[in-house]
Amino acid sequence: MTTGEHPLPEAASAPAPAAAAAGATADVPAEVLADVLGVLGDVLRIDAARIDPRQTFWSLGMDSLLTVELVAVVNARHGTAILPTDLYEHPTPESFAAQVAAELHRTAAP
Secondary structure (H helix, E strand, C coil), rough: CCCCCCCCHHHHCCCHHHHHCCCCCCCCHHHHHHHHHHHHHHCCCCCHHHCCCCCCCCCCCCHHHHHHHHHHHHHHHCCCCCCHHHCCCCCHHHHHHHHHHHHHHHHHCC
């Protein structure tokens, strides 16, 4: 299966979001990782269960326009102020979810 001109990873190689979220680290709360994977699935128009959270956004078929959409939806849901360019420093769903969690923690601190 492809999204645009980018092939998608095979489903057998990708853990389900619930399984990925269950393996979330202390820096990545399971609910934040699951939400990022869900939004990413919506943006890419694929089942979030097919997304490997450790695979890069670019290998999943993301481009600059989809990056803007992903970040806008995540910011709207969580009240964060993450920039699309931040995905260059956080190039996987897992590392992006860690950034979202850190931003949520930072904004919740007094």
